[in-house]
Amino acid sequence: MSPILEVKDLETSYGHVNVLAGVSFSVEQGETYAMVGESGSGKTTVIRAIAGLAPAQAGSVKFDGQEIRGMSEKNLRPLRKDIAMMFQDPTGSLSPRLTIRNLITEPYKIQGMKDRDLDAEAKRLLELVNLPSHFANRYPYQLSGGQARRVGVARALALEPKLILADEPTAGPDVSVQGELLNLLNDLRERLGLSMVIITHNLNVVRHVSDRMGILYLGRLVEEGTTEAIFEAPRHPYTNCLLSANPEPDPDARLERIALKGEPPSLIKRPSGCEFRDRCPVASDICTQVPSLEVTDGHAVRCLTPLHL
Amino acid sequence: MTEKLLEIDDLSVDYETARGDLKALRNITFDVNKSEIVGIVGESGCGKSTLISAILRLIAPNTRFRSGEVRFKGEDLLTASERKIRDLRGDDISIVFQDPMQTHNPVISIGQQMVDIQHRSKANKAEKRATAAKMLGAVGIPDPEARLSQFPHEFSGGMRQRIAIAMALMSEPDLLIADEPTTALDATLEVQIIERLKDLQRDFGCAILFISHHLGVIAELCDRVVVMYAGAVVESGTVREIFHHPKHPYTRRLIECDPGHIKERARVLPTIPGEVPDLANLPTGCIFRDRCDQAFERCAEVPPLTRLSDGQNAACWLNHAEEPA
Known part of the structure; x- marks a missing residue:
């Protein structure tokens, strides 16, 4: 079966700033793919570029076999019902002046589906995300953060998309809400056969929802593989640092923390050689050469001195 | 002690x-x-x-x-x-707020802001600037002297939060x-x-x-x-x-x-x-009762925060089980 989404050598620049420097990955039908990286790694740009919300100057984005990069807004619009976006800020992404009913049925209006019974759809969608049907008459300010998230999910699901692009779906503060949301996404995926791309910097979350994951650093994938393999034996020193940087909810957990030096370098002045070498705990002389993405046993890494190999 | x-x-x-x-x-x-x-x-x-x-x-x-x-x-x-x-x-008492992007004045240099908040000190301007640089160094900002003349947007989020910490600690x-x-x-x-x-x-x-x-x-x-x-x-x-x-x-x-x-x-x-219950319309009894899987009759009463040991206090009737009700 061909993948639902195939991204190849995607490049995005804003002026001289090369935000995405050639990103390639694919998502199979029914699969959840997590894109992980620090602020400024370009992870949000990746999904915005896929959805046609950010420019992409080069590369290819194939959705269901069809090239969609550079498509005109007019041609893209019918496809938008198959590709749904979940935005990062749950309350901020809901217009404060619309009721929940109007918010979650707006996609039908935009797609010109006039024959739909919007009340019935609103009821169905609220049920899908476990919200009581009387919420249809509420306004966003009357919702808690977790409820607003679920409305965001309901809206993304309205047109029965094939692919969901979710930007930090668990960046909402509370841990109990995080769990609720992950359960909802996992459940919907199983029931509706959705494919998903999840963008996050929270590795705790990635472990529980994604089948495969990619680690993004300065607009390039530095590692990609199954979630299991990466958690088990990360090959890129950067991934290793990210995994060890996770504070554990146990005061006696003496973490073997691998300190990450400094901050991500500037995209305007990309470092020479391996772009991670200034911060890398295991960098050596060889790292002045530019590493390429090498695949071994379905696990890709962009490093000249990889770990666990 | x-x-x-x-x-x-x-x-x-x-x-x-x-x-x-x-x-x-x-x-x-x-x-x-x-x-x-x-x-x-x-x-x-x-x-x-x-x-x-x-x-x-x-x-x-x-x-x-x-x-x-x-x-x-x-x-x-x-x-x-x-x-x-x-x-x-x-x-x-000083405070570091949640959002490092909005803590600093965007149109005043970091150095000036750090000098301004030393308004209680009798030191002269050069001394205040030196204190500011020292604090930036203490929170791990490299090359602090030079960075004093920079503006908040020239720092990353992590650095801005460290600067906020530096400013909060400046008065010791x-x-x-x-x-x-x-x-x-x-x-x-x-x-x-x-x-x-x-x-x-x-x-x-x-x-x-x-x-x-x-x-x-x-x-x-x-x-x-x-x-x-x-x-x-x-x-x-x-x-x-x-x-x-x-x-x-x-x-x-x-x-x-x-x-x-x-x-x-x-x-x-x-x-x-x-x-979470509506705080304008508080439920009676223990505040967590409706969501608690261990709630029992006594939870209709508000449990006091009780000292259980040297290191721990809790407000839950489950810890009073052996006491006669």
């Missing part, structure tokens, strides 16, 4: 609203000792922010103090004069309040900030009141923990007791829910069903 620095004693705070009084804090009691790091954990709406504003008396006009005292070095801040409070703020306060200082940052930067706070706490000897919903950070940084739920303290104690032997069902559930706690890949994560 531990010396009490901050004592919150039976503090109750309401907000007057059109729907009636919103009981934002009810009978909050806990202490912060000198040079100690105390963490406050709780979900949205538990009253963390109200608590901070009450301590600093940075309150909205509809705030009503219904009971209790906030004693700092033995003196009640709620009844202290405005002048006294103003002397304390930013000098004896006795108490630093940190309101979710790492929430807006990536995990790698979060770790850097915690490490830095630990070092600074050691160097400056100040006490830290660290507010966060991130259990991992609390576990790593704090000596003692106060767990809040819907405007009340449900449990408090040493970090070990709280994380290893939680005595309140809410604390237990909260720890279970943390995805960081679950090492095995799980398709279904534990959650706490239900919603």
